Amino acid sequence: MLKYLLLLLVIWVVWWAWHAPRRPGSRPRAQKPPQKEGEEKMLACARCGVYLPASEALPGPQGQYFCSPQHRDA
Ligand SMILES: [Zn+2]
Numbered sequence: 001m002l003k004y005l006l007l008l009l010v011i012w013v014v015w016w017a018w019h020a021p022r023r024p025g026s027r028p029r030a031q032k033p034p035q036k037e038g039e040e041k042m043l044a045c046a047r048c049g050v051y052l053p054a055s056e057a058l059p060g061p062q063g064q065y066f067c068s069p070q071h072r073d074a
Pocket residue numbers: 045046047048049050066067068071
């Protein structure tokens with residue numbers, strides 16, 4: 001009888017481990033990386049037209065964006 005109880009416990013633990021990652025509590029951790037990548041805006045250099053992430057773009061005096069200081073000052 002104890003053997004069956006142990007087997008039931010093992011099945012329950014396996015079932016719980018299988019379903020636990022899909023619980024709402026762990027959802028934000030799984031969704032964050034793709035969301036962060038999607039938020040990165042791509043901007044075209046006003047001088048050469050090369051696309052680069054907004055975090056690496058250099059803003060120009062008239063609101064344009066450039067890939068490098070050389071293109072911004074050209
Ligand atoms: Zn450029």
